[in-house]
Amino acid sequence: MRIVRLVLEGLRGRKRDTAVLGGVLLLSFLFLTLSSILLASFSESAQQQRQALHGNWQMMYYAAGENAREQFSPMAECGEIRLVGSTKEQKWVGSMDEAAFSLGSFRLEEGRLPQTEDEIVLVRGRTKQEPMLGETVEMVYLYDYMRGGGNQWRTDLRELVLASLRESDAEDTERAFEWKDAFYADVQAFYDEENNALSFNDGGTMVFPPEYDLDRMLAEREDDLLYVWAMSFMGSDYYTMPLAISRVTAYPGGLYSYGGFLINVKNMSTQITLNGWGYSEKYRGKCIEQSQTGQTVLYKTYTVVGYIAPYADHWDARGYSMPDAFVSPAAADAQLAALRRAEQDYYEGAPRFAPTSILLMRDEAQLAEELGARVLPVFSRLQEPYFRMEGFHAGYEEVQEGFLIGRDPASGKEKTLQLFCSGADYYLQDELGDWRRLSGDPRVPSRWEEFDDILQPMQPSMLTLSDLEGGGYALRINQYSYPPANGAESSVQLLCSGILIGVAAVSSFQVFWVQLRRRRMRLTTLMSIGASDGQVLRMLCLEVFLLLTASCVLGFGLGYALAWWITDRVISVFTVRWYYLIRGVACCFAAVMISAFIPMLLVLRAPLTGREQIGRSILRLRPPKKLRRQSYMRLLLRQMRANRGRTALQFLLACLLALSGLLTVFLCHNAFKTYRRTVTDAGMPDYELVAPYGMSKRYHNTLLETAAPLREGASLVSVWEAPNVWLNVDAYLETSPILRALQQTPQAAGMFRALGEEETGFSVRVIGLEEDSPLWERLFAAVPEGAADRASLLSGESCILLVPHYVPEGSGVRARQADEESLRLLREDEKAGYLLDLSYERIFAAAGQEDRAIRAGDSVKLTAFSQNISGEMLWEKCVERKLAVEAVISVLDEPLWPLFRDRASHVVISGDALVQTLYPSANTRMTGDQARGHRLMAKIFYPDCYGLTRFVVMNDQQADPIAQDTAASDLAEEYGLDFLNYRMQKEREKTTAQRRGMLFLLLGIEMSLVISTLLFSAAGMAIEQDRYRYGTLQALGVSAGQFFGGELWRSLGISAAACLAANLIFAFLQLLVAAWGGGFWQTLMENLHQYPWLVHASICAAFIVIFSLIQTLPVLQINRQQPIQNIRS
Amino acid sequence: MENILQTIDLWKTYNPGTPQAMDALRGVNLCFVKGRYYAIIGKSGCGKSTLLHLLGALDTPTGGKILCAGEDVFARSRRELARFRRRQIGFVFQAYNLLQEHTAWENILMPLHLDGRDADEGYLQRVVQLLEIDGLKNKYPSQMSGGEQQRVAIARALAAKPAIVLADEPTGNLDPNTSRQTLRLLKETVADLGQTLILVTHDMDVAEQAQEQIRIHQGEITEIIHREG
Ligand SMILES: Nc1ncnc2c1ncn2[C@@H]1O[C@H](COP(=O)(O)OP(=O)(O)OP(=O)(O)O)[C@@H](O)[C@H]1O
């Protein structure tokens, strides 16, 4: 007890020291608590945001098979939405039970949930005319059936074939045959007129000449069969008769046929291929992706009993459809059972009809954390076993051969067997070379047992959590499911706490060390009168412990209160993760205790004579050679030199203070880097609506009229794009660094192709703009005044060429380090332009060089291709155009989406007329319905063939985002456009950046406060130590003004030097980071892009002021004292 | 007879208004004449140092005045006080109070330089020779003995040719021999320049040599002894 009193008295006696050490520790604990709570609250608020968006579930399983619920329900609260079917208008009808309703955070706007079989609730805003409650609504269910999709046979696809459909198909087919004959005759007549023979290619394909006026022909037959559908299917019993025709008006009533020919409408503008036999699976594995589809129609009438608030934009469903209407579970069961019965009617060997559900799951015991252990195996098990078919190709006559890949029954390893088929007969060759006859396609599960002694299906591989994070799977995890230890948030937390604890430890070491050195005399006196080492040590430890405990309690309390105050104001979510908080506080406690222990041991080793050692630095001072007049400044300088250690420490702390300010600015700025890069710099729009065909002006205008609600709060820019266009680059290959580099990149081989004899084409993007497109002004701003002739651009006779600047490396172009995103693009597009360091951005222009191979005034040749998927022939040349280049642009001041996203090389921009001439009939007369059907077909059969129409939508600042989302998605829905919503992504990037910035700010403030405290204490102690000296100088007649002025100049000098040093370190760090991060200039400029230099400068100025204040304030106190008081102290 | 310093009813109370209040000086009236040698003697704790500090304007009195050439010293501004200390007073501290970072020679020149004046080389040379610290010029205080430091401190006090030299037990830390020698030197130098020397001492031998002995008892002047010669 006596020792406690002694310690307490000691602490009280050394008020200043106690205050400083306590202050530093208090700050550390305060910020530790604050940052921990804020981080937890941030992630909790993100969690709540997610919950609002995605519902209360932790895990969601789209497309769950029938037994999935049984598997999951013992381990979790489980809500199920059974997908009853898709309807003509409503898209999807599901069932809704209580659990799903609460887990999915649905909200009833009106009415109640359905109870009987003929009741339904609709989702608000998803129907054209919304019936009143109590009114009836007729649902027209359309059941697709698909057979054989992809390389693997999957039974979980919705498959159904009904007998009635077969009949209607037969009718359709008959009509198709009729039409075919007429068409065939027409073509024949054309050839006869032109005195040409029909030409056949080696696949037996009749090549149809481009001069043939298809428009006329189609116009003539408009009433009859306007559109010709081509269907083909593989991997079924019928694949030797893979041909079908139907007409679009028959869709969606039924698309099902057989017959002996294929009318392959590839590119309506230029050619029609009549194909006899010989359709082969060989074609780059792509046609295997296509499936036979058909539909069954089912009519049902319901009474509307309620409306559910729109939720479609709240669920991160990606490719999966969300229901737009809900019936009761009982109604769903009854309907699905009925469909089952119909299925039984179908012929042998057909895949099972497999209805699916959306399962919403939640488990108090943190389901997500146990995902790996319990759920993933279940989910993996639910993935179907499968066989792979490879290398299938046409053999002699009707024979096809290829390989079936599965698993060896004995070893379990992958095994490949040869497969051979003729007609409907399949033969599998075992290891001994014997052929075994199978009853049908071996990929159909019911046949597996016929050969399971030689080959078994492949088992899906076990999934991992990181597989799921990507979201590519039907299993989704809500925020809960990311275990905190792996999350990015917790690594920030760790970093944060690490820095705070480090600062606490280092600063308490420093303070303690200085203190003990000053107290050494007293301590050694204590020891010389008989105190043992242990006693002294115990005393010191107790001292630190008391201080620590006090500041810990106080800091924690203050931090808690402050965090509460901040979260209350900023995010109104307050969460404490006690586990992390307490662990952090304990670590801090331990670290400070240890760092204080070292000075204690050092002090105990001091000699007992009690004599303060004369500063060694004084002894090191060499007598000045020439005596110079001593001004007070000189005196100060001498003093600084004499106390080198102290001066150095002061300088170091000053540097740290300045640096912590500057780094905070930089890190906060850097926190927004991704946001800038992906959003502001790229000019990321809020939505992109893409029609996979060139839209006619008239149709486009109709669309714009419909889009009025969307355009009220946004600007909409439409562009026409023509893919599969090749620029003749023979003349430029030698001189263009970009082209040369691409030519040498193996991945970019696909970007070049032979256009004919000795002609090399380079794949370019062609963009057509309408006359009043706002993009023209931006483009004209980038070219010299009057250089571009507007009229000829608009007529599509000339173009502006965009060639990005590149980063030179050696004699070539530097390649970018391929990040995940660009690799993905590369794989998807089979293009490698993204691999080179290309950019249109002003900030990189200084580091880059312009590719001047093609100059303004040149004439370039474009060749447009169409893509044929049948037979061997892949591409066909359709149009060649010569274009004058009006200007070449390589730097654009304002971002131009999507050029700034993927840095495409060589983009031809012209009027929309150019795109039309490249694909002359791309703008055929189409109604919305036709366009939709057309779109589906183009997407399946002729990717990229017809060009694109892209609508880029940027919301106004004050527009209501949710309303805009709905308007945009409705528009996309109505016109069958691909809808890309970037708004959410932008929002997410922004909040992420803001949160990160806030944390850095917090850390920066903490660092600055702690360093300032240390500086203040160091300054105070220095003055204290020097009081005697000051007193003497006062006695010698130095005035208060001189003291103050001297100190001011000195601190200004030190702070200016420290500021300079901090800036140098800052620059050095920048260079270091730039040297590390790949492209030096690129990284440097990117890091400093839009850097707030003004804030940087203000921080420097503020630092100098603060430092000078800290240094000079204690002098005032000295000045106030009488000389003798100072001397006596 | 010119009064260079005069104290009028000088009071000094330490910690006034507190229970520890302590009257160190109680109404001291003294006149110091230019060029004379004064010794202040008295028991330990009687207020000698306090008086000296007040005379040197190192501290402020609680009551009374000090007149210098008929002018109240403490009525001056802080700046003028600093100048007063710089130009008029040379103070020799009991603990020398040399600036550790400066050589002996720099220490000696310090008052001059702080005043922006150049040294009178001849004069300083003489002082240094008298004090026998010629060889110490480039040494730092920490490299000197106590006596040497004391002599440097004396030289510093004399450097600016102050009218008054105040010395608080300048020989307190020295052995009798050195102490005597140092005092002799001080006395001679002061006499040489016609300065007023006020010296606090315990040593009666030293006090005997003074022209005036002032005896203090518990903060009051009890006796002033004039001695001619
Ligand atoms: N700063 C102070 N605070 C309080 N009391 C003080 C202070 N300085 C001196 N005293 C008291 O004032 C009285 C006179 O002190 P002073 O130093 O003048 O004595 P002194 O005569 O010089 O003694 P010595 O011969 O021991 O040096 C003493 O009793 C002392 O206790």
Ligand SMILES: [Mg+2]
């Ligand atoms: Mg004394």
